[in-house]
Each structure stands twice: as C-alpha cells, then as structure tokens.
Amino acid sequence: MRGKLGPALLCLILCAAAGAQAQEARPSRLLSSDNLMQVSPHVWVIKGSPNIGIVVGKRATLVVDNGLGTKNGKIASDIALRLSPKGQKLYLTTTHYHAEHATGDGGFPPGTILIRPRVQQTELEAEGQKLIDIFRSRSEEDRSLLEDYRYQHPDILFDSAYALDLGDVRVRLSWFGPAHTKGDELVMVEPDSVLISGDVVQNKTGPYFYCSECTPRAWLAVMDKISPLNPKIVVPDHSPPGDGSLVTSEKEFLTELLTRIVALKKEGKSVEEASRLLTPEIEAKYPGWSSLGRIPDAVARTYAEDGK
Numbered sequence: 001m002r003g004k005l006g007p008a009l010l011c012l013i014l015c016a017a018a019g020a021q022a023q024e025a026r027p028s029r030l031l032s033s034d035n036l037m038q039v040s041p042h043v044w045v046i047k048g049s050p051n052i053g054i055v056v057g058k059r060a061t062l063v064v065d066n067g068l069g070t071k072n073g074k075i076a077s078d079i080a081l082r083l084s085p086k087g088q089k090l091y092l093t094t095t096h097y098h099a100e101h102a103t104g105d106g107g108f109p110p111g112t113i114l115i116r117p118r119v120q121q122t123e124l125e126a127e128g129q130k131l132i133d134i135f136r137s138r139s140e141e142d143r144s145l146l147e148d149y150r151y152q153h154p155d156i157l158f159d160s161a162y163a164l165d166l167g168d169v170r171v172r173l174s175w176f177g178p179a180h181t182k183g184d185e186l187v188m189v190e191p192d193s194v195l196i197s198g199d200v201v202q203n204k205t206g207p208y209f210y211c212s213e214c215t216p217r218a219w220l221a222v223m224d225k226i227s228p229l230n231p232k233i234v235v236p237d238h239s240p241p242g243d244g245s246l247v248t249s250e251k252e253f254l255t256e257l258l259t260r261i262v263a264l265k266k267e268g269k270s271v272e273e274a275s276r277l278l279t280p281e282i283e284a285k286y287p288g289w290s291s292l293g294r295i296p297d298a299v300a301r302t303y304a305e306d307g308k
C-alpha cells in the first residue's frame with residue numbers, strides 16, 4: 001500500500017492540519033510571558049494579539065499598548081516590572097485607541113503615567129465604546145476579558161511630539177497624522193533604533209483604513225515622516241518584528257496602490273471596475289502578504305478624495 005493512505009489516516013493528517021490552522025487563525029487573546037522576546041538592548045516584545053512593546057531604561061520603563069482588558073494589562077505591567085530595576089516608575093502609552101491596544105489600563109499599578117497624543121485621546125473618547133462593543137460580540141474570550149475594563153485619564157497629552165527620558169534611553173513619541181486611525185502614535189526608541197509602529201507599518205500585511213480621514217494618500221504622508229527615522233528594527237502590532245526594510249516595503253506597497261488607483265480613475269474606470277481589476281493585480285504582485293481584502297475600500301476612499 002505504498003503511496004496510498006487509508007481515509008481514516010488521511011483525515012487524521014488533514015483534520016489535524018485544519019485544526020492547527022484554525023487555532024492559528026484565532027490565537028488566545030491572553031498575553032503570556034512565554035511569548036516574551038528581546039529585540040534590542042532596551043526593548044522587549046510580548047508577542048501576541050497585539051504585540052506589546054516594553055522599553056526598559058535605568059530610571060523608568062515604558063509599556064507600549066496594554067492588551068484587551070484589565071487582566072491583560074496586569075500581565076503586561078507585571079512582565080514590565082519584572083524586567084525593570086526594583087521600584088521602577090512605569091509609563092504607558094498606546095499606539096491607537098482600538099480595544100485590544102487600549103483597554104488594559106486597569107491592570108497597571110497606581111502611579112503609572114499614561115501618555116497619549118491629544119488626537120488619539122479625542123478619538124478614543126468618541127469611538128472607543130464602539131470598538132469595545134464589536135470585540136464583546138466577537139468571542140466569549142473577548143467578552144469576558146472586557147468585563148471589568150476601565151480607562152485611566154491620561155496624565156500627559158501631546159500634540160505632535162513628546163520626548164521621554166527613561167534614564168539612559170530616550171524615546172520619541174510622535175503623532176504624524178491619520179493612517180490606520182486618526183490618532184496613530186509612532187514610538188521611536190532612539191539609542192536602539194527600534195520603531196514600535198502600531199498598525200501603521202506592518203510586516204507583509206495589507207492596510208486597514210479605520211477613520212474618515214484615513215486614505216492611502218494620508219497613510220503615505222505619514223510614511224514620508226517615518227522614513228527619515230530610519231529604524232534598524234521595526235516592531236508592528238499584528239505581525240512579526242522585522243528590520244528597517246518593513247518601512248520601505250510598506251511605503252512601496254502604498255505608493256503602488258495609490259498610483260494604480262489614480263491611473264484607473266484617469267482611464268474612466270468606475271469604483272467597482274477598478275476594485276475588480278486591482279485586487280487580483282495587487283495579490284499577484286505581493287505574494288505572501290495577508291489582509292488584502294480592503295483594496296476596494298482603498299479604491300473607494302481615493303475616488304471620494306479625488307472627487308468622483
């Protein structure tokens with residue numbers, strides 16, 4: 001019977017593979033120290049959904065994003081304190097207002113200093129509850145993690161830039177304009193040349209436009225401000241960390257997307273025609289990229305921006 005598998009054995013192999021795939025598609029939302037990795041002398045990442053950044057200085061520690069709900073916030077702050085000198089002061093910031101990034105405040109110890117771009121805080125106050133409701137309806141795990149979430153009011157709000165001194169580590173927090181959301185924050189850890197990039201620079205992942213001002217063109221304008229930072233390491237939120245080439249790839253992808261949309265519009269194609277043509281074209285040009293389902297949204301947003 002060489003080369004032939006019985007149906008039971010075949011199912012055993014295929015079903016196990018399908019099971020593993022299903023598990024991969026929906027990883028647990030709960031953060032774990034088992035998934036902690038160090039990416040540079042001062043920067044650690046708890047890999048998860050989303051990745052959490054921890055920047056440890058001699059005088060203070062910064063946590064970037066705090067997970068879904070109080071329980072995840074507690075796990076993130078416990079890990080941050082374990083990596084830090086005893087009695088270390090904690091700073092907390094969030095890359096954007098979405099629930100899996102910004103509802104863990106309640107798990108952080110009293111005295112934690114929360115910093116945020118003013119635009120992001122306004123967006124959170126206006127839109128945060130909508131996202132919480134969406135997550136609550138998604139899965140039993142998300143619903144239960146959000147049961148006792150509470151927001152902390154920021155101690156520091158900034159307009160476009162804030163320099164944070166953690167002792168031997170200087171961190172530059174920036175708001176460059178709308179991309180994935182209106183209030184996206186970019187976190188540059190200067191001595192290590194690490195960029196914690198939220199959903200703005202991802203690793204082979206298509207863009208998701210989540211605010212009325214969020215368009216391929218607006219996102220590209222943000223990329224123009226990110227490029228000069230020239231990071232050696234990039235830590236995205238929902239994809240694996242990589243080197244500085246992630247910035248170039250993200251910019252190239254958005255440039256290609258925008259250029260093709262503008263060209264198709266010039267040719268007189270409707271939004272529907274342009275979307276139908278462009279989706280397979282981009283998929284073929286960017287093999288290995290995930291989340292490319294929002295190309296029609298990119299088309300519609302650019303057409304609206306340029307006047308139909």
Ligand SMILES: [Zn+2]
Binds near residue numbers: 096098180199
């Ligand atoms: Zn998001």
